[in-house]
Amino acid sequence: MSQISVNNLTWQYDGRSRPAISNISFDVERGEFILILGSSGSGKSTLALCLNGLIPQEMSGKFSGKVKIEGLPTDTFPLSQLTQKVGVIFQDPESQIAMLKVEDDVAFGLENRLILLDEMKIRVKESLKSVGLLENKDDITSNLSGGMKQKLSLASMLAPMPDILVFDEPTSNLDPKSTQDLFNMIHKLKQSEKYTLLTVEHKLDYLMDMVDRVLLLNPDGTLLADSNPRNILKKHFLRIKEYGIWVPTVFWIGIKLKDRLKEKDISIEPPLTIDEAANKFKLLLKDIKDDEINIGKKVNVKEKKESQDKKFKQIEVKDLNFAYTNKKYVLKNISFAVNKGDFLAIVGPNGSGKTTLVKILTGLLKPSFGTISLYGKNILAIDPVEISKKMGFVFQNPEHQFLSDTVYNEIALSLRLANKSEDFIKKKVNDLLKQFELIELKEKNPFSLSQGQKRRLSVATMLLWDQDILIFDEPTFGQDFKNSQQMWNILKELNSMGKTIIVITHDMSFVSELTEKVVLLFEGEIKYFGNTFDLFQKRGLLLNSNLMEPLPTTLARKLKISFKDGVFPTTIDEFLYLIN
């Protein structure tokens, strides 16, 4: 008997016109590692909830088919026992912690299951130890960082001693270092051979080496394929691309390389894991005898347009210090300048002050010391409405910005307030709707859009005044590959139109592929301000500031290939240039 057996599973939430998942069948054996892939809205999370019985027992909707965990049917067997066997770690760290103190939260699930005190004490300690939070057992949960919160949620799920663990995009709110930490933890769980693991995740680079099988979902919630990762990527790559699903970066590089090598009549199978990539690419390089390969000079893949106005300082930050009411400085001695046409990333671990910095730049917060000048004028002396005409700011949560009942009105709103004529408004709004592929949705309520559409709308509402400076807080956060690419292209286009783009992001491939300059914040101080390419050469600095280097850099290091002056490639194109 399989540990998990899913048979013709269909689930339709009440009030929805079509099933979230339909006709799904698969089996999972003890100890397997299953990756669930699908575009957003394809029912990945729903599937996760079907496994521990929350669907159908706690949610209302239409259920058919059969899900059995170790032979026990999930639609009738008591939830307390099903949830004990199957632990689920959700996406949002904030909404799965119940208690105020760390150890209480771990104990919470045990108390509900009537575990006796002595046993509880042992299990709480063990679970916290295994995720590395034992020292924090008396901490207040709301003071923990996002990464620690996810570790705590994992500990709380380990304590009831489940056989199966389901991770539903557990890293999407985490910074790169915390993501890596959590993946390492999942690695350990896999190695312990105590658990069957199912994961919904789109950051695949450091996960693929664990995956035994992939379940690939169609956008309509049916199962397209169930096979080993190599088969899935090989057979269904076109579909995966069409659905906008993330693939491992090395696979992507492999595909591109394959195209280029075709001319030379060399065939290469795209690799799945980093190690495999290193080995495969090494074979390609075997003809060259040197151990260290230094080829040519670094190519200027990102063609720079050093025009006159590029040197024009739009924003200048001088000796900025900032503290909230509790006297602790969140930002210390920050100085940097943004020139016209810059594409700047602000990076750093969670809690390093990135969002605070941007809020000060836009005049939402006042600096405790120091000055910010916008076009040479102190920002405190400029009227907020004037600032919003010079500088657009797209926050992380698009919903926060919505004020109207339709997509059209949402964009028209600011123009109406500025007393523009309806004709003018109509033209402007329709142009934007077209540009952002929202024209067919213009009568819809903004809150009813999909994640990607909401994002695009929130960007569109910010472009009304043709602001010269646009600031984005995590623009690709939680988006599937297609939407992310779309956002990349929008930002690239805006930048090529001469707009200054400032982006807060955790996505290092975004930083390396798109941006020219980086401000690296760590514990409220600027650790680096300069060229993006140079930042990723400084391995020690990256390590000390909890950042990850881009994958092409890692790969080049493994292969010991670099440009002549000893610098490593940071983008995929640079890497491909080198290996060719």
Add this chain to the structure above:
Amino acid sequence: MPEIFFRYIEKKSIFHSINPSIKLIAVLIMFVAVTLVMDPITSSVFLLLIILSTKFLSNLKYREIITPLILSISTATFIAIFNILFYKTNFVPELPAIFNIGRLKITDAALKIGLSRGIRVFSLINLSIIFVSTTDVTALVDSLVQNMKMPYRIAYGTLVAYRMIPLLSDEFSQIQASQKIRGVLPKKNIRSKIEFFFKQAITLMVGAIRRSDRLALAMDSKAFGASKKRSFYRPKRVEFKDVIFLISTILVILITYYIMWKIGFLKKLGILA
């Protein structure tokens, strides 16, 4: 945020060690006892008792509770002055003035009532400060469930909601910032401001409802509410010392009443004077 004014301060002291439910009952009894007293001298005696017990039984330092103290002193002072100046007897022509402030006549009754009300408010806020600063919320809920038979689903459900308050207040300021940056500001009139506030509140609610859905799923995943009973990671018992504490509180109240009555200050107890 409310936590800046009132928060638990982790320490070791007699007050900290008392069973939270018993402490709550004792504080409530004290509340009633203080409220019933109309005579300012007796009220002062109670205030003195509260201050002395804070000093000797709570191990709290003044600077740790300075913010709520200032808050309570200013509230109490305001209430005292307001009543002294405007209590109804001041406006009865037949009653004699004990002194005048400008054209305002201050009567004996107004002075007494004003002082008494001020002192009582000060005492009540102080009682709350002591209770909140020496009681861990989780321990209170644990104890209410274990010792007072409060239904655990309600008790811990409330606790989880309590955990969400700071998150909501963060989110609200994010919403305000997000909308401000769009250059959309309410007009100067009250109506527009209220409309604006409602729009922001609705956005907050949409987020909050989604969050509570997710939270509910997470709680279900932890088998919350799955069985009628629950085991306890932090067992709470009512011990001998807790009983002694409760009895002592009642005795202190009765003795104070008795003495003050004997000396002639406390003539009667009332509710709303």
